[in-house]
Amino acid sequence: MKFLNNGSIFIPKEYLKIFLLSTAFFFSFLQISIANISVNYFFVLLPFLLILKDKKILVPHQDLLVIIISYFILFSLAALIQIEYWEIFNRKLTSFLLFLTAFCFCFSRVDQSLIIAFKIGTILFTLYLSIDNLIEYRSFDVQALGYAAKNQVGNQRYGFMYVFSFWLVLFQRTNTTFFTLLKMAALIFLFTGIFLTFSRASIVGFFASLMVLSFHYFFSQGFFNLKVLLRALIYLVFSLIIIIFSGYYEYLAVPFQYFGEKATELISGEGINLSNLASSEGYRVYLLREIINYVLSNPIFGSGFLGIWIILDDGIGSAHGQFNDVLFRSGFIGLFLYFYLLFRTMKFLRIQEFGMYIGFWGIIAYGLVHETFKLPHGSLLLAFSVGMWAASYRLSLNKKIR
Numbered sequence: 001m002k003f004l005n006n007g008s009i010f011i012p013k014e015y016l017k018i019f020l021l022s023t024a025f026f027f028s029f030l031q032i033s034i035a036n037i038s039v040n041y042f043f044v045l046l047p048f049l050l051i052l053k054d055k056k057i058l059v060p061h062q063d064l065l066v067i068i069i070s071y072f073i074l075f076s077l078a079a080l081i082q083i084e085y086w087e088i089f090n091r092k093l094t095s096f097l098l099f100l101t102a103f104c105f106c107f108s109r110v111d112q113s114l115i116i117a118f119k120i121g122t123i124l125f126t127l128y129l130s131i132d133n134l135i136e137y138r139s140f141d142v143q144a145l146g147y148a149a150k151n152q153v154g155n156q157r158y159g160f161m162y163v164f165s166f167w168l169v170l171f172q173r174t175n176t177t178f179f180t181l182l183k184m185a186a187l188i189f190l191f192t193g194i195f196l197t198f199s200r201a202s203i204v205g206f207f208a209s210l211m212v213l214s215f216h217y218f219f220s221q222g223f224f225n226l227k228v229l230l231r232a233l234i235y236l237v238f239s240l241i242i243i244i245f246s247g248y249y250e251y252l253a254v255p256f257q258y259f260g261e262k263a264t265e266l267i268s269g270e271g272i273n274l275s276n277l278a279s280s281e282g283y284r285v286y287l288l289r290e291i292i293n294y295v296l297s298n299p300i301f302g303s304g305f306l307g308i309w310i311i312l313d314d315g316i317g318s319a320h321g322q323f324n325d326v327l328f329r330s331g332f333i334g335l336f337l338y339f340y341l342l343f344r345t346m347k348f349l350r351i352q353e354f355g356m357y358i359g360f361w362g363i364i365a366y367g368l369v370h371e372t373f374k375l376p377h378g379s380l381l382l383a384f385s386v387g388m389w390a391a392s393y394r395l396s397l398n399k400k401i402r
Helices: 013-028 042-053 062-081 083-107 113-138 141-154 159-170 177-196 202-218 227-244 252-270 282-296 322-352 354-366 374-400
Strands: none
Touching: 013 042, 013 374, 042 083, 042 113, 042 227, 042 374, 062 083, 062 322, 062 374, 083 322, 083 374, 113 141, 113 159, 113 177, 113 252, 113 374, 141 252, 159 177, 159 202, 159 374, 177 202, 177 227, 177 252, 177 374, 202 252, 202 354, 282 322, 322 354, 354 374
């Protein structure tokens, strides 16, 4: 592609389009809060603008239509039947509309340019977070700071994005030495970002996705071959050389030691008291018990899409788990629909976008103890992935018609 034309710089229209869309995705991941509540759901404007531009609303897969309609029915019936929540219907409606953002890309065009822009925006934003976190960590005396770094630089909010982006980068093909080196640098920074969260959920998500990847390589035909193994070993060896001989290891030493001790405690059972509400594990067990008790008394509708705050004494709190949250908000039927949505989306990703597929497994593992897709940036990851599945279905349907 030539960028010079008669002495002037020429930027292809497609490149400019991808740049602008990547920028839009980048800023859609930023944390914007009002009264400690995340409000950056501006990404829903993108499919809305695409619909206006194309002057048509596309029909998604019939399974998606069934899921969406089912959630509408659950919400409508819950809004009518749950009289005790009529006074806060506005909050119920707001929660439901935010829940539906997972489907916002189903009705618009999702072409290859948009997919490329999504990947670039996601990777660049996560790299920005990782490098910014590393710079902050370097500003301290790392050894003197020790495990107090958990309170200084640790962050659970974006942990699953580091895991997702790591696999997205790893499976991104590169055709030149320059981009291969950039890819290796990005992987090192993202790997560092995972550990600098000082969150056990990040490590669980990373190793859970690694286990899924190992399963596919060793038990799925067509995945495991000598070429793939050699490529993985080359990346690993060169990354270790860079980390060890550049002195970069000093920034990983404390996190490695921290998680090593946590793993030892987990294996030995020391420091884990599920009956202690003051502990992280004990409080999560308590919340799960409260959620199950509530849903057993409201099995069909759950809370009608209201958050767990309605049963907490101070009226503030989270479910501390993505699937706990969905169960509480939508009952057993809603949770089943959610699992089916994830199953179909991941089935598509496994065939079309293997890196995103492995990353999704990391998000699911992470979501066992923290909210993921409920958060605005997590909602964007899910919404776009579901939109990719819907677009792929329409494309295959058009090919059959032709």
